[in-house]
Amino acid sequence: MSLTRQEVEKVSLLGRLLLTSEELDLMTTQMGQIVAYVESLAELDTSDVEPMAHALEISNVFAEDQLRPSLDRADALANAPRHDREFFLVPAVLGD
């Protein structure tokens, strides 16, 4: 199955990317090739196979519910592109 340019553009919105027209063309071609390659998995019958999401079959690793020091607010904000020492700042979301 080959991907269309429209599908690729839609995926770029879902992935919160913004592709130029040239990037969209190239991405459509390259993703098409890669998807065609990974579709080789379809030839395997996996109807009775349990999926394996993780190499370690461990579950529910609990930690004691104890208070311990966490990152200081100033440190947590230090790398933010915009902040007011209390909050992360983003462009206004609601219209004027």
Place this chain on the structure above:
Amino acid sequence: MSLARQSATELLALLNAGQTTSVALTETFLDQIKQHDPQVKAFLRVDQQAALARAADIDQRRRAGKPLGRLAGLPVAIKDLLCTKGEITTCGSKMLEHFAPPYDATVIAKLKAADAVLIGKTNMDEFAMGGSTENSAYQKTANPWDLERTPGGSSGGAAAAIAAAMAPLSVGSDTGGSIRQPAGLCGITGLKPTYGRVSRYGLVAFASSLDQIGPLAQTAEDTALLLEVLAGHDPLDSTSIDRPVPKYSETVKQPLKGLRLGLVREHFGPGLEAEVEQAVRSAVDVYRSLGATVKDISLPHGKYGVATYYIIAPCEASSNLARYDGVHYGHRTDEKKLESAIAQRRATLQAAGRHAESEAVDNPLVWMYRQSRAEGFGPEVKRRIMLGTYALSAGYYDAYYLKALKVRRLIRNDYDAAFAEVDLIVGPVTTATAFKLGEKVNDPLSMYLVDLYTVSANLAGVGGIAFPCGFGAGGLPIGLQLQAPPFEEERLLRAAHMFQQATDWHQRRAPMVPA
């Protein structure tokens, strides 16, 4: 012999015997960096003053007879995806160009506690996505054996730093072969531990179910020494396993008796270069001469490894990299540029009569995300985010992601069956020696196939080690790969050490390494 040429284990013995100092060592490696890194470009950042100050402090404590850590005074290079508190950690990306993490990765804290001298941060493919280090947003690292060729990737800087004797020890990460493949192409030793052996806390995440941090060095003995410091349970990483850490640096010296090796039939098909096959078969003969028995085995689903990996890894990456939103940390687009981008887009859509869509672009937050990510990420990272987003999107999840998870199980089952018969799997690391820089950059799929022999270990979660077993045309190193059942790092290291005791491939050094 120059200090730069000696193994970390030898250097540590010299330090402990008072025959050299950490300052002298650090100066030696800094000098090698100064002379040759302008050509090799293994390092993104080297803090000469901080390294020397740290070395002087350790020397002083040694002279005063104070207790010292396991690596006291040894320089260690760090792949630039391990968080170092207050020091820039870019992950090879413009997205994190100015990112100074507020905490140390657990392995960094361990190295500091072991009194290692952190000598600098090494170059890598952006977000560890790539097999040549050409996807770095900053520079292309060269292979010290031939400057026109790749050192491999994504830990290309980490491997090149060892091969060029710019550090005796180096820390990398391996998601699909990113330690073993560059180790193989650079003629050094590199180990990918079992998933869960080393804490990933503070490792910039790429594919969380596959990522594992590991050591690179000149010899198996050095690799054991560094792994001993890196490994162990960490409450901050719930996927790190609570099992005792063996004394790798001691047990590495014990040869394995009655070793049963498995040679994977499927590894010797078309695509494998004759010189690589010959070197691997000769290496297997070395093991035979050391008493090992060799058996042909099959990993029938191995041929699906790359396809499985290139679904699972991008899916996890698209999720992990969603955090780079221009809000909390990392690159954010210029707000003025953003406004004009939105206005331009709206005008284009309206001119095309697409009024409904023109309304939809009116969310400045979404546009800020998209614009910031478009500027901050390079082409390969975008490709992986796109692939992962696509494979996880409505209607495709079962066909791609779920299917890949099922094949992953089949790959793991193959390993379990193989390890019921043999102790270690032996084979090539790559199909060929180092390729030329630029050769594969325009063909993502051919770059992905570089991982052919290495990805399955990550999917199955088993450990693997790569080390030199010969040289091909043009004097380029050829690597041998051993893979072991989970948590058998000792076996990998002991087997590699046995080989290195019987051969001298690992002692051959790139031309720029002083005599």
